[in-house]
Amino acid sequence: xxxxxxxxxxxxxxxxxxxxxxxxxxxxxxxxxxxxxxxxxxxxxxxxxxxxxxxxxxxxxxxxxxxxxxxxxxxxxxxxxxxxxxxxxxxxxxxxxxxxxxxxxxxxxxxxxxxxxxxxxxxxxxxxxxxxxxxxxxxxxxxxxxxxxxxxxxxxxxxxxxxxxxxxxxxxxxxxxxxxxxxxxxxxxxxxxxxxxxxxxxxxxxxxxxxxxxxxxxxxxxxxxxxxxxxxxxxxxxxxxxxxxxxxxxxxxxxxxxxxxxxxxxxxxxxxxxxxxxxxxxxxxxxxxxxxxxxxxxxxxxxxxxxxxxxxxxxxxxxxxxxxxxxxxxxxxxxxxxxxxxxxxxxxxxxxxxxxxxxxxxxxxxxxxxxxxxxxxxxxxxxxxxxxxxxxxxxxx
Ligand code: PLP
Numbered sequence: 001x002x003x004x005x006x007x008x009x010x011x012x013x014x015x016x017x018x019x020x021x022x023x024x025x026x027x028x029x030x031x032x033x034x035x036x037x038x039x040x041x042x043x044x045x046x047x048x049x050x051x052x053x054x055x056x057x058x059x060x061x062x063x064x065x066x067x068x069x070x071x072x073x074x075x076x077x078x079x080x081x082x083x084x085x086x087x088x089x090x091x092x093x094x095x096x097x098x099x100x101x102x103x104x105x106x107x108x109x110x111x112x113x114x115x116x117x118x119x120x121x122x123x124x125x126x127x128x129x130x131x132x133x134x135x136x137x138x139x140x141x142x143x144x145x146x147x148x149x150x151x152x153x154x155x156x157x158x159x160x161x162x163x164x165x166x167x168x169x170x171x172x173x174x175x176x177x178x179x180x181x182x183x184x185x186x187x188x189x190x191x192x193x194x195x196x197x198x199x200x201x202x203x204x205x206x207x208x209x210x211x212x213x214x215x216x217x218x219x220x221x222x223x224x225x226x227x228x229x230x231x232x233x234x235x236x237x238x239x240x241x242x243x244x245x246x247x248x249x250x251x252x253x254x255x256x257x258x259x260x261x262x263x264x265x266x267x268x269x270x271x272x273x274x275x276x277x278x279x280x281x282x283x284x285x286x287x288x289x290x291x292x293x294x295x296x297x298x299x300x301x302x303x304x305x306x307x308x309x310x311x312x313x314x315x316x317x318x319x320x321x322x323x324x325x326x327x328x329x330x331x332x333x334x335x336x337x338x339x340x341x342x343x344x345x346x347x348x349x350x351x352x353x354x355x356x357x358x359x360x361x362x363x364x365x366x367x368x369x370x371x372x373x374x375x376x377x378x379x380x381x382x383x384x385x386x387x388x389x390x391x392x393x394x395x396x397x
Contacts, residue, residue: 030069032252036060053082053236061240066248070255071223074213077192078205080225082232084239085251089188089208090116091244092222096184096204097121097153099238103129105152108176110137110167112160112367114186114208115355121155137167138298143175151181158197158305159189162315162351162375163289163368166298166305173201182231188212188342189313193265194306198227204235211342212312215257215264221250264344264380268312271386272378276314278387284324284394289368290314312379313341315351318372324397325350325372331393334385341377346386349375 005013022031038057040046049058057063071083086092097120101107109121111134124130133146137160154176156167173183184204185197191212197205207213209221223246226232239245246254269292276290288295291302292310302310318324328348329337335346339355349355351369359367378386 030066030252030255032248033065034248036064052233053084060248061243061245064245064248064251066255067246067251070209070221070246070251070258073255073258074192074207074209074223075225077196078187078225079192079196079198080205080227080232081229082236083223083225084232084236085209085246085254086222086224086239086244087246087250088220088244089114089186089206089210089222090120091246092206092208092224093117093184093186094120095239095242095244096206096224096235097124097155098242099235100182101128101130101152104131104150106131106133106148106150107153107155108133108135108143108146108151108181109153109155110135110157110160112137112163112165113155113157114161114188115358117155117186135172137165137172138301140168140171140175143172144179147175147179147181151179154181154183155186156183156197156202157186157189158195159291159311159313161189162313162349162355162373164189164291164296164311164313164315165368166291166302168301169195169197169200169202169305173197177201189311190306191261191265193262194269194308194311198225200305203227203231208342209254211340212261212265212268213258213342214254215261215343216253217340217343217345219250219253219257221246221254265309265312267380268342268378269309271380271383272312272314272376273310274383275376275378275387275390276316279314279316279390282391282394284319284397285316286319286372287317288314289316289373313375313377315373315375317370318374318397320372320397322350322352322371325352325374328374328393328397331396332389333392334381334389335376335379335393341375343377344380346379346381346389347377349377351375 049056075083182203185202188208205225273292280288
């Protein structure tokens with residue numbers, strides 16, 4: 001203890017506990033820097049710290065070492081130059097949209113978007129004068145026809161929810177690139193282990209890290225990864241103003257989950273493929289949506305775009321319609337009736353009455369969602385136990 005410290009009264013000393021520096025060894029776990037503030041010795045260094053994402057840490061809206069560890073880890077996995085971790089997936093999506101769009105700009109977005117993104121784009125159109133055109137995920141010419149002189153962004157999702165259609169990322173992004181339009185891909189369903197959109201020309205990749213990256217249903221987080229360091233810097237400046245930054249503890253939980261991502265994703269994919277095949281042969285089931293099945297409309301595209309596996313989400317249609325779906329989702333015992341996906345637990349959901357309840361019957365039909373469609377976000381339990389659970393619930397449907 002220095003002379004200065006030992007002269008302090010207890011009331012002052014307890015406010016300033018020692019913060020040991022780690023020297024001579026290194027921590028194996030990523031340290032949790034649960035401090036929103038960093039102090040400087042040198043005022044010029046503090047001034048410089050405000051300038052950009054690679055400067056010294058000063059205040060968590062600007063950056064934090066634990067959060068930076070997550071940003072660098074996911075940027076590395078996605079093949080990006082930098083990343084911004086946020087408080088949720090919607091935080092990442094909205095940070096990107098709000099940083100890059102001005103009123104009068106035009107966005108081309110996929111029709112089958114996550115509901116929160118769809119609603120945000122509708123709000124930007126209604127209140128902020130942003131024009132939005134929705135397109136399918138399989139036809140580059142539809143994107144070309146939708147282009148306008150003021151088109152600024154193309155917003156896509158690698159795999160659609162809940163019908164697991166696979167988007168022709170190279171085709172659609174190629175058209176956007178030719179026109180100088182930035183592409184944003186929500187890669188939540190695929191994870192960077194199954195698909196890396198930047199390799200297909202995307203400028204920005206966003207994730208709900210709440211899902212597979214965190215993977216344990218215990219953290220809400222998001223991340224946006226940028227192919228280009230200048231674009232990263234531009235959005236970072238806006239992110240600092242918006243204030244959607246990830247909390248260090250959330251980043252720490254996400255990092256902890258990320259370390260087992262490869263093992264979990266392999267299990268999610270294998271179990272989903274197995275269950276999809278068995279469901280396809282069940283008499284109560286009239287259709288199964290899983291890109292790993294040869295009958296899926298995007299099976300060939302999925303084999304090229306997702307060669308390592310087709311994800312952990314599947315959907316199936318029950319012959320008995322809405323009532324059968326209710327009976328099924330209320331009868332599962334190992335699986336749980338809950339929204340979300342990507343965690344270790346298997347979850348079931350009836351999209352028409354929950355995640356997609358805002359769509360009318362015609363819109364549901366256009367999205368491929370029937371009254372008896374059930375989504376299964378397959379977890380990492382033993383696949384035989386899962387099948388036994390689904391089978392007993394199917395018997396009640
Ligand atoms: N994108 C996709 C594909 C999602 O499924 C979700 C949430 O379900 C989100 C974004 C939003 O993520 P969050 O709930 O972390 O804000």
